[in-house]
Amino acid sequence: MSEPHPAVTSEQQATDENTSQKPARTQAAADEPLFTPEQEARIGEIAQAWLLKHPELLVEVDQKLQKIQYDEQMKAMTTAAIKHQDEMLNDKTVPAIGPENAKVAVIEFFDYQCSVCARQAPVIQSLMKANPQVRFIFREWPIFGYRWKPSFQAAETGLRIWQQRGGDAYMKYHNALFASGHIEGALTQKDVTQAASAASAGKLKNNDMLDTLSRTDILAKNTGFQGTPGIVVMPLSGATADTVTIFPGGAMESMLQDAINKASVQAGH
CATH class of the missing domain: 3.40.30.10 (Glutaredoxin)
Structure with a gap:
């Protein structure tokens, strides 16, 4: 039987090492925040400015929340009345x-x-x-x-x-x-x-x-x-x-x- 070519053995070893290291690097990247603190602060400023220009959205969200809360209250009271x-x-x-x-x-x-x-x-x-x-x-x-x-x-x-x-x-x-x-x-x-x-x-x-x-x-x-x-x-x-x-x-x-x-x-x- 012939011996493996040194170049092939070296290449395969490098591939195996890369493969074994990928999950570790992928997990490390997942643990890193998507945005820097500066970027997060800027995003917050943009969101605040947009909401101030469109306050009707806040009213709509508040009305939606109130309706959800009211519906839940009515459901609970109806159940209690039946009980x-x-x-x-x-x-x-x-x-x-x-x-x-x-x-x-x-x-x-x-x-x-x-x-x-x-x-x-x-x-x-x-x-x-x-x-x-x-x-x-x-x-x-x-x-x-x-x-x-x-x-x-x-x-x-x-x-x-x-x-x-x-x-x-x-x-x-x-x-x-x-x-x-x-x-x-x-x-x-x-x-x-x-x-x-x-x-x-x-x-x-x-x-x-x-x-x-x-x-x-x-x-x-x-x-x-x-x-x-x-x-x-x-x-x-x-x-x-x-x-x-x-x-x-x-x-x-x-x-x-x-x-x-x-x-x-x-x-x-």
Whole structure:
């Protein structure tokens, strides 16, 4: 057998060495920054100047982010409402107006001192007239009670009227109290007494309403509401993400009607 030519052996050795060294050099290059600190600073200056010339892009990005956050919030609140469906719909100590065999319910969490709730009240009244087949559930949630005592007094009186005098008397009281226009600290015990008188409630037993108010407070927070009004539109049974609509704040009558229609159709009404 002949010996390998020295030139071939030397060339092959060099090729092998180059091949074995390539990965090391490639990894080292990958670890190096793409830009120098000076280049990065310049790129930042250019980007800043461009954004200042096109601020509409920042507005668009902010709006997109807000929509993503809102959609995530609505998804979480809808999931929570479905999880707590039984508590939301079947508390007999809470005012509920409308047929017991209704397919759809509108649940409102409210405080009589809340200015947005006061504006929402006539909207709810109109919605009730247009939808006698829907059950309306009123969750007394006196979130301003820590600041203004009449919030608690008004809520407790409303619950007592419901439990002792029924739905008609409760609605007269409810609407009369909002019609007073006394909100944001202006509501008084006298307003509460006059509204009860307008509802012909008579003398009420001084039943403790703390348990009911506490359940509503826990339910509202578990659902994700951070203030009043908070409105949920959902079927009375078999609620799904497609049949539940959440309004964390006031809503126009048309929006509420659309939510009722969606829940009614999808609930097989």
